[in-house]
Amino acid sequence: MELDLKEIHDFAVGVAEAAGKVLLTRSSLVKNKANSVDLVTEVDEKVEAIIKKEIALRYPEHNFLGEETYSAGSLRVYAIGDEPTWCVDPIDGTVNYVHLFPMICVSIGFTYQGKSVVGAIHAPYLNQTFSAYQGGGAWVNRTTRLPYQNHPLAADAPRGCVFACEWGKDRRDEPNSNLSRKVDSFVNMATEIGGRNGMGGMVHGIRSLGSAALDLCYVATGAFDIWWEGGCWEWDVCAGVIIVQEAGGLVTTANPPDSTESPVPDVGLGSRLYLAIRPAVATESESSRDA
Numbered sequence: 001m002e003l004d005l006k007e008i009h010d011f012a013v014g015v016a017e018a019a020g021k022v023l024l025t026r027s028s029l030v031k032n033k034a035n036s037v038d039l040v041t042e043v044d045e046k047v048e049a050i051i052k053k054e055i056a057l058r059y060p061e062h063n064f065l066g067e068e069t070y071s072a073g074s075l076r077v078y079a080i081g082d083e084p085t086w087c088v089d090p091i092d093g094t095v096n097y098v099h100l101f102p103m104i105c106v107s108i109g110f111t112y113q114g115k116s117v118v119g120a121i122h123a124p125y126l127n128q129t130f131s132a133y134q135g136g137g138a139w140v141n142r143t144t145r146l147p148y149q150n151h152p153l154a155a156d157a158p159r160g161c162v163f164a165c166e167w168g169k170d171r172r173d174e175p176n177s178n179l180s181r182k183v184d185s186f187v188n189m190a191t192e193i194g195g196r197n198g199m200g201g202m203v204h205g206i207r208s209l210g211s212a213a214l215d216l217c218y219v220a221t222g223a224f225d226i227w228w229e230g231g232c233w234e235w236d237v238c239a240g241v242i243i244v245q246e247a248g249g250l251v252t253t254a255n256p257p258d259s260t261e262s263p264v265p266d267v268g269l270g271s272r273l274y275l276a277i278r279p280a281v282a283t284e285s286e287s288s289r290d291a
């Protein structure tokens, strides 16, 4: 099948930006989904319906997987197959949206042969649109190519890194303590590596934005060195995966850092667990972050 990825990309960017305007309206209706921290608002549902309609008009032959459509149980099969499939999160960061924390976005991904090949993520409060298509590079607001950070990844990373992670929506004891242990071991490992080198180095910071899609965008820019999450769905990551990959970063399914699993580079979708590492940019100011 011949697909014009640039055309699909340009369409996805336009739809994401138009949908972003609707996100700026406030929703009074908040409902629970799987549990009391898994939220959906009427704006999530409204925006997904708008995006779904636009896609059906332009590409009636393509499949559609949306967070709210899936949650509503109207989708019989959610596994992403080989056929062209749109994978949409109308509001990534719904908890942020409800609590008026501006890290929210519309995330529109497109897959072919089971891989993410187009992504458009629009963050209306930040006025930023991150986008990419396979072979076309990754961009912010169509004009700035990613990555735009010029500091290299430290040779002894994670020392000096900004590590981002998310906490998911599973509040049972076991998954949570598991998650805390992983973050803990990551930070300890960084501290230990720094200590061994006599540098006393540690991670520079730990961040949690509440939006996996935006986390991936900031891995692509180079702001976040490493991101890990153990509880995301296709619509959370589909668009962000290709944006990181086209920026030159890596997305794998692996646990940091105590994992016995082999990381799988160039990952397909369908995992719940992802690790992304930002593009390693080499510049003359290699030591600028060592102090």
Ligand code: LIP
Pocket (backbone or CB within 6 Å): 039, 067, 089, 091, 092, 093, 094, 095, 166, 167, 168, 169, 210, 211, 212, 213, 229, 231, 232, 233, 236
């Ligand atoms: C959320 C993510 C967040 C993750 C949650 C959830 P939503 O998406 O982006 O990072 O921790 O499990 O999937 O529900 O706001 O679209």
